[in-house]
Amino acid sequence: MALRTPLYDWHVQYGGRMVEFGGWDMPVQYASIVEEHQAVRQAAGLFDISHMGRLSFSGADSLALIQQVYSNNAAAMKDGQVRYGLICNERGGIRDDVLVYRWPYGWAMVVNASNRDKIVGWLNQHKKDRAVEIADQTMTTCMLAVQGPQALQLCRGLTEADAEQLAYYHATPTRYRGKGCVISRTGYTGEDGIEIMASAVQAMELWEELVRRGAKPCGLGARDTLRLEAAMPLYGHELSEEIDPFQAGLAWAVKMDKGDFIGRDALLRRREDATLPRRVGLELAGRRAAREGSAVLRDGRNIGRVTSGTVTPTVNKAIALAYVEPAFTAAGTVCTVDVRGKIEEAHVAPLPFYRRPKS
Amino acid sequence: MDPKTLRYAKTHEWASLEGDVCTIGLTKFAVDQLTDIIYIDLPDIDDPVAAGDSFGEIESVKAVSDLYSPVEGDITAVNEKLETDPTLISSDPYGKGWLIKVKVEKGATLDHLMTLEQYEKQIASEEH
Numbered sequence: 001m002a003l004r005t006p007l008y009d010w011h012v013q014y015g016g017r018m019v020e021f022g023g024w025d026m027p028v029q030y031a032s033i034v035e036e037h038q039a040v041r042q043a044a045g046l047f048d049i050s051h052m053g054r055l056s057f058s059g060a061d062s063l064a065l066i067q068q069v070y071s072n073n074a075a076a077m078k079d080g081q082v083r084y085g086l087i088c089n090e091r092g093g094i095r096d097d098v099l100v101y102r103w104p105y106g107w108a109m110v111v112n113a114s115n116r117d118k119i120v121g122w123l124n125q126h127k128k129d130r131a132v133e134i135a136d137q138t139m140t141t142c143m144l145a146v147q148g149p150q151a152l153q154l155c156r157g158l159t160e161a162d163a164e165q166l167a168y169y170h171a172t173p174t175r176y177r178g179k180g181c182v183i184s185r186t187g188y189t190g191e192d193g194i195e196i197m198a199s200a201v202q203a204m205e206l207w208e209e210l211v212r213r214g215a216k217p218c219g220l221g222a223r224d225t226l227r228l229e230a231a232m233p234l235y236g237h238e239l240s241e242e243i244d245p246f247q248a249g250l251a252w253a254v255k256m257d258k259g260d261f262i263g264r265d266a267l268l269r270r271r272e273d274a275t276l277p278r279r280v281g282l283e284l285a286g287r288r289a290a291r292e293g294s295a296v297l298r299d300g301r302n303i304g305r306v307t308s309g310t311v312t313p314t315v316n317k318a319i320a321l322a323y324v325e326p327a328f329t330a331a332g333t334v335c336t337v338d339v340r341g342k343i344e345e346a347h348v349a350p351l352p353f354y355r356r357p358k359s
Numbered sequence: 360m361d362p363k364t365l366r367y368a369k370t371h372e373w374a375s376l377e378g379d380v381c382t383i384g385l386t387k388f389a390v391d392q393l394t395d396i397i398y399i400d401l402p403d404i405d406d407p408v409a410a411g412d413s414f415g416e417i418e419s420v421k422a423v424s425d426l427y428s429p430v431e432g433d434i435t436a437v438n439e440k441l442e443t444d445p446t447l448i449s450s451d452p453y454g455k456g457w458l459i460k461v462k463v464e465k466g467a468t469l470d471h472l473m474t475l476e477q478y479e480k481q482i483a484s485e486e487h
Contacts, residue, residue, distance in 0.1 A: 033420045034395045221395075221421055287398045289418060310420050311397040340416075340423070 005050035006142050006203035016219060022113030024051035027219040036222035037313045040189050041356075044148035046215035047223060048207065053116030054137045054197060055123070058106040061130035066100060066107055068126055071245060071267075073258035077102040082169045082184050085253045086245050087119060088263030092270045093241040094248070095122060097233065099186065101171055108182075110143075112235045126262070142203035146215050147193030147226075149356075154213050155194060159183055163194045176206060188223065190230030191356055225312045228319065229354035231281060237292060237307040238279055238321055244270045247323065249279045249351075277304055277323040281353060284318035284337060285345035287311060295338040296322050296346075303328050306337065315353045324348075360384075360453040366472035368429040369481065373453065376469050381430050384457045385417070388482050390449050395420040399441045399448065401459060406434045408461060410471075415458070417448075426458060429472055436460035 002025045012018065016027030027048070029036060039045045057066065066074045072085030081102050087095045096115040101108040111119045116138060123134050146155055152164050161174035163183050171184030181198035198206055211217060224234070233239050238248055244267060245254045251271075256264065270276065284290055289310045296304035309320030320337070328335060333348040360382070365373040371389035375382045390396070398418040408414050413425040414434070437459050441447055448456035473481065 028421065029394065032394050225420060288400070289397065291423075311418075312420075 003051070005048055006200045007048045007050065007207055010204065010207060011048065011217075014217065016217075019220075021220060022051055022116075024113055026051055027217075029219040029221040030217055033219070033221035033225060034313045036216060036218035037225045039216035040148045040191055040218060040222065040226055041314050042148070044146055044151040044154045044193075044215045045189070045218040045222065046207070046210050047145040047147065047218050048142075049145050049195070050138075050142040050200075050203065051113040052138075052143055053109075053111040053113060053119065054141050054143065055109045055111065055120065056106060056135045056137055057108070057132055058135075059130075059132040061127075061132040062107050065123065065127055065130060065132050066109070067259060067261060069122065069262055070098070070100060071254040071261060071263070072100070073255040074100055074102065074107070075258065076255075079104045080170050080172055082171050082186055084169075086239075086250065087122065088245070088261070088267070089241055090263060090266060091241075092244040092263045092266035094235070094239045094243055094245060095119065095241060097235055097239055097250075097253075101182070101184070103173070114236060140200050141197055142200050142206070143195060143197045144203075144206060144210065145187055145189075145193060145195045146210060147187045147189040147191045148215075149192060151191070151193035151215070154210075154215055158209070158213075159196070166194070176202060188230075188232055189226040190232070190352065190354055191226075224308075225310060228308055228310065228321065229312050229315050229352065231321065231352035233279070233321070234308060238323075243323075244276070246271050247276050247278050274326055276326070278326055278329050279307075280304075280322055280324055280329050281349040281351040282306070282309075282320040282322050282335070282337065282346045283349040283353075284320070284339075285347075287318060288339050288342070288344055289318045290320040290322075290337045290339055290344070290346070294320070296324055297336045297338060297343070298328060298334075303335065312353070317353075318344075319349070319353050320346075360457075362386075362453055363475050365453070366429070366469040366474065367478035367481075368427060368472055370425075370427040370429075372427060372429050372458075374429045374469050374472055376463070376467075379463050379465055379467070380435060381432065381461045381463050381467075381469070382457050383428065383430075383459050383461065385426070385448060385452055386478070387452045390452045390456075393417065393419040393422075393424065396445045396449060399445045399458070401437045401441065402434055404434055404437060408432065408434060417445075428459075428461065430461055430463050430467065430469070432461040432463040432467075434459055435462045
């Protein structure tokens with residue numbers, strides 16, 4: 001049976017269409033994916049992301065363990081910083097993409113819902129008898145995201161600490177109605193906004209307060225169209241155990257100089273392998289959307305495969321992310337996509353498809 | 360079109376017969392289920408179609424669904440307005456959002472399709 005977040009009843013009561021995602025019953029949409037997407041781009045949207053895994057690390061060997069499994073350099077992080085990175089297998093393939101938080105008293109990591117058990121197992125396997133306590137706090141906490149140009153303003157006075165003072169990709173522990181929580185200036189939409197981790201017992205009151213303040217509840221459908229426009233990868237689509245960070249366009253999250261980590265040797269070889277397919281953005285000429293699995297063709301030959309695609313509300317075109325042979329990755333490269341038997345014209349487009357206006 | 364005068368397929372198409380021309384569309388229930396429609400793929404005029412055959416596709420942000428003909432005949436008209444504005448089907452599913460017209464055999468009826476009452480029973484049980 002799928003897990004439920006503390007907000008499950010609210011989602012159902014307010015018309016959320018529930019589907020199973022990563023082992024959890026989550027709302028795909030309430031009324032309209034397009035309306036929810038537009039609310040995030042124009043005002044503020046509210047997401048229940050409690051399904052994501054929240055892990056904490058304490059003990060003298062926490063940094064060493066994190067550095068061993070993580071592709072980015074945790075040692076270079078300052079307290080209060082949040083950093084994106086990959087956890088790789090020994091072949092250099094991606095086990096998960098994660099956010100690491102550094103605190104004066106320890107570390108935290110947010111992982112994908114679908115990979116939570118896998119990553120907890122991986123960490124425990126590599127911990128051995130070192131001085132580190134890993135706690136999975138997913139079931140006793142909640143996580144909400146408020147995203148959009150009005151998000152920060154809407155959250156004024158919500159927590160003791162002022163979210164507007166937080167720099168991008170920074171976080172701070174603070175209090176919501178007297179109880180400890182964490183706010184971070186992070187998100188998965190391409191808009192400004194915050195993510196809040198709080199005690200599960202406060203989930204409903206926090207959610208309802210944010211709705212009263214004007215944040216529009218949004219489901220996973222809008223979450224997907226927003227992140228696609230911002231060209232953010234999704235595990236299980238652009239990232240998998242068989243794809244390495246260089247193929248995925250995530251070289252910036254891999255610090256080969258930081259010291260050894262699991263997968264580093266394989267990544268040294270893979271980085272130099274000019275035959276591996278690489279992630280690109282595609283823009284199709286027509287209105288039919290390319291979907292995951294659609295073949296990308298050139299001169300009648302299969303040169304790649306779509307990993308995510310739809311027609312998105314802001315860009316308002318059929319866009320997709322795909323892996324193609326390295327010879328065809330330059331922006332402007334013409335190709336075709338086989339969409340359910342019909343061949344559609346397309347070309348490689350620069351990423352991201354959408355960038356928020358500078359304020 | 361008045362929904363009370365129409366007949367319905369299990370797959371949520373509605374049909375209206377005038378002489379030997381049958382107009383076909385999608386019900387409000389189906390359109391509401393789909394939400395966010397981005398594209399409707401319709402056939403060519405003169406294409407033959409058999410009852411139960413797919414004649415096109417309707418695509419929403421999340422998924423693609425087939426459109427099924429409730430009758431047998433030849434396609435005489437296709438709603439070209441839907442090509443440029445697929446949202447017509449959401450705003451007026453029984454009127455401006457019609458999909459295709461099919462010329463059926465003389466004497467053909469819609470008796471094999473559900474009445475509004477029967478269709479409403481079906482969707483009530485689908486929603487549980």
